[in-house]
Amino acid sequence: MERAAVIVAIDGPSGTGKSSTSKAVATQLGLSYLDTGAQYRAITWWMVNNGIDIDDPSAIAAVAGKAEIVSGTDPSAPSITVDGTDVAGPIRTQEVTSKVSAVSAVPEVRTRITELQRSIAAGAENGIVVEGRDIGTTVLPDADLKIFLTASSEARAARRNGELKGADVNATREALLKRDAADSSRKTSPLAKADDAVEVDTSDLTLQQVIECVVTLVEEKRAGK
Numbered sequence: 001m002e003r004a005a006v007i008v009a010i011d012g013p014s015g016t017g018k019s020s021t022s023k024a025v026a027t028q029l030g031l032s033y034l035d036t037g038a039q040y041r042a043i044t045w046w047m048v049n050n051g052i053d054i055d056d057p058s059a060i061a062a063v064a065g066k067a068e069i070v071s072g073t074d075p076s077a078p079s080i081t082v083d084g085t086d087v088a089g090p091i092r093t094q095e096v097t098s099k100v101s102a103v104s105a106v107p108e109v110r111t112r113i114t115e116l117q118r119s120i121a122a123g124a125e126n127g128i129v130v131e132g133r134d135i136g137t138t139v140l141p142d143a144d145l146k147i148f149l150t151a152s153s154e155a156r157a158a159r160r161n162g163e164l165k166g167a168d169v170n171a172t173r174e175a176l177l178k179r180d181a182a183d184s185s186r187k188t189s190p191l192a193k194a195d196d197a198v199e200v201d202t203s204d205l206t207l208q209q210v211i212e213c214v215v216t217l218v219e220e221k222r223a224g225k
């Protein structure tokens with residue numbers, strides 16, 4: 001019998017391990033992978049590049065449909081382009097990181113990106129792992145499995161700091177908490193755990209342990225447990 005395409009939603013705040021876990025789980029299970037944060041970063045990069053006033057939600061809303069964002073969903077080589085330009089590097093700058101919460105709070109931006117995410121998930125024949133902030137609550141509320149990753153702010157800041165050469169861990173923690181607060185308090189589709197999501201606190205787990213935990217949960221779902 002053909003296996004039905006499994007849809008896995010992984011949400012949680014910054015630095016909880018969503019991207020690393022999702023990529024590894026998708027690779028192990030032969031599923032596609034979608035980093036929705038990269039899409040919000042990509043549209044933010046476009047806004048910055050086109051001189052749009054980030055403090056003016058109506059200016060952002062007016063051009064929300066302009067950028068053509070294409071996400072490659074191979075977990076071993078995820079990619080993202082805007083109007084044909086590879087932006088995988090530029091979307092990770094401090095400037096984009098500091099502006100992405102404001103851009104992603106604009107309802108017109110969310111509507112546009114949510115449509116894109118749903119069409120990518122629907123087209124993933126072998127199933128997909130989709131990671132973000134509102135996947136289990138809004139984008140794919142019928143996902144087969146929903147995971148909500150958490151971790152202490154200290155653990156999250158230490159992990160993020162490990163990626164930023166020479167950064168001050170306290171400044172990293174402050175910036176991370178500020179972004180979480182903005183993402184959790186916005187009106188449209190805030191960062192939240194879905195009622196039926198499995199919460200996993202990764203503070204004291206290795207990445208490998210988190211991956212194994214999620215793989216087991218997917219396999220249990222597939223076995224109909």
Ligand SMILES: Nc1ncnc2c1ncn2[C@@H]1O[C@H](COP(=O)(O)OP(=O)(O)O)[C@@H](O)[C@H]1O
Pocket residue numbers: 012013014015016017018019020021159160162163202205206207208210
């Ligand atoms: N359980 C873990 N223990 C230690 N480090 C981790 C763990 N999970 C992820 N990391 C590391 O923390 C950093 C942030 O992880 P990432 O997957 O990008 O988180 P998110 O997508 O939630 O922001 C990466 O450098 C990753 O290797």
Ligand SMILES: Nc1ccn([C@H]2C[C@H](O)[C@@H](COP(=O)(O)OP(=O)(O)O)O2)c(=O)n1
Pocket residue numbers: 013014015019036037038040041100101104105131132133134135179183
């Ligand atoms: N589904 C999503 C995914 C991300 N976002 C927004 C909010 C986040 O602060 C930014 C960036 O997300 P991203 O997952 O790249 O952030 P980190 O890897 O945790 O730093 O995008 C969102 O609003 N909804």
